[in-house]
Amino acid sequence: MSLKKQAISGVKWNFVQQFSVQIINFVVQVILARLLMPEMFGLIAMVIIFISIGRALMDGGMTSSLIRTKNPDQLDYSTVFVTNIIVSFIIYGVVYFSAPHIADFYNQNILTDIVRLFALTFVIQALVAVHVAKLTKEMNFKLQMKLEIPATIISAIVGVTMAYKGYGVWSLVWLNLIRAIAFTVQYWLFVDWRPSLVFDKNRFKYHFQFGYKLTLSSLLNTIYNDAYRIVIGRFFSPAAVGFFNHAETMRLFPVNQISSVVGKVTYPLFSKVNDDLALKSVYRTTMKLILLCVVPVMLSLILVAEEGFRFVFGEKWLPAVLYFQILALASIVRPVSSYNLNILKVKGRSDLFLKLEIAKKSLGVIAILIGLPFQVIGLVIASTVFFYITVIIDMHYSGRLILYSIKEQIKDIYHLFVIGGFVFLMLYPIKFYSQSYLKHDFLIASLFSTTFIILYLLVIFAFDKNLYQTLKSIIHKN
Incomplete structure (x- = not known):
């Protein structure tokens, strides 16, 4: 084959x-x-x-x-x-x-x-x-x-x-x-x-x-990711850990389904690509297609989070909604970090991989110390801001190995985020005022999440013809 x-x-x-x-x-x-x-x-x-x-x-x-x-x-x-x-x-x-x-x-x-x-x-x-x-x-x-x-x-x-x-x-x-x-x-x-x-x-x-x-x-990544649960469990209640963990689980659920599928395939696939230019091309296409899925899905879930949590999990889980919305902002760029790190692995740079993790997690400890005095919500915000910093670091070092600079990477994908923000700001006030006559949580969540994704894709394909042709070609060939 x-x-x-x-x-x-x-x-x-x-x-x-x-x-x-x-x-x-x-x-x-x-x-x-x-x-x-x-x-x-x-x-x-x-x-x-x-x-x-x-x-x-x-x-x-x-x-x-x-x-x-x-x-x-x-x-x-x-x-x-x-x-x-x-x-x-x-x-x-x-x-x-x-x-x-x-x-x-x-x-x-x-x-x-x-x-x-x-x-x-x-x-x-x-x-x-x-x-x-x-x-x-x-x-x-x-x-x-x-x-x-x-x-x-x-x-x-x-x-x-x-x-x-x-x-x-x-x-x-x-x-x-x-x-x-x-x-x-x-x-x-x-x-x-x-x-x-x-x-x-x-x-x-x-x-x-x-x-x-x-x-x-x-280990560094695991300890850091779970450090928030440790800190919340040590200084707050088991219920607070439960709300945070539920928000964390739910915000990772959709993006992991998209990114882990391709990630699991691309690691052995990237390992078989020997030419840096070819690797760059495969990486660029993969990243744009993944973000095309992740950005509208995560932003639409942020938009309808309260209605979704209440309908699916019940009133007792509503304290997790704000945590979910803030953490979901980090999930949007999670694939960017994941695939940049895959580049380090397939290039055999596990030494650089380790050095980057040490540097990033050192910054992460500082983020926890800054967020802790502001209760759980402070820790959630600190976690999200820190993740964006790590994405920039990963883009820089991985990009150097395949001659794909941060500037070039951002140029390729920034419009995917800008258009997502535009659609969100357009639908948010409409959803807010429609709640007076749309009473059912399921109706609100399904209507606005679906509308968000459809509008987003229409605008993206109007602005990025090449991305549309790439997706059309993949669907046609399969």
Whole structure:
């Protein structure tokens, strides 16, 4: 199969997988949000950082190294597999014995048992990390879809049933644990690869040399992203963490469905493009098409956030609306940062990747310190402003590697944001005054979000004929 056909097939099946799984997850979140109180979600959000750190350390970034390696063999895969298993048990032991101290930090005794059970997920996932990397390397997203959807459905049934039966926060814990178990069992049953119990020091050094820098970068990113939950959980209430976490989850939901589909495909795809000019061309087209989707979707959701939250989640979640609207502004440019970082990885610059993460997260700590005196809303604003700063940094350093300057990047995409702002300012007063006679939240949310997206696309295609022709060509060829 040609590189082009691989990319098209990868995007198609990864989109189906991503869309199906996230739709199921979204429906489950809606049901659980109505069955459970915000503080129960807050308790899970308090400990998720320790689970995320465990997952990052378990892998060591070596599966990313497998994906970028031209022709990895059984020895490569098996060495990474054995490493993941050993490290996962070590990390779980550390987390297990640290659980009481985590509970003391938050002054929530129940967290001891939650952490110990929840942490089993990264041990279980260590059993299939290499399987997933192998399928990703082969761009076999169709099989990944077939395996992930059943696991998501099974775990959803367990989680919702437990919540309905009154198990509270434990329904959220077991939802994640059952999903990891079902996912792992299926991969071992249906993926035609088995590890050999061998370990090669030279292969380990090769993959670790590339991967550990990505791991440190991932750790910094994870700790910083979850630092807001830690700070809010330490200084405020579990309910406040729940509102923040729900806003964060909902603002990432739409943009992740769009950007992660292409991101998962473009990393192995970019790895196969050797010419910098070709890489620049692919990157430029990809970025414009992604933003064409992300900008109108996120701005339309900001416009109808209050009505949407009230209709979908209920009145008790309205305190999360303002957090969502501010954080969603950062989601608009999230793909710009993600794909710039992919350039660093495919160019083998994990050293620069790490240095940038250290510099950015140092600035991020300053942002938290500035925002904290102004309560949760101050932290939310600080997070959003900081993210825009990191995007500029990523654009500069990644752009230099493919001769794509910040000025050139902004010139290519700025009109996508300007037109979005114009449509928002036009529809906002209309929505405000229409609320007196449009009483139903669903009607308001669906009418104005749909109108926003249609108007945006009409204006964009009127101003950017080339973008329209590119999209038309892609649709025609598929």
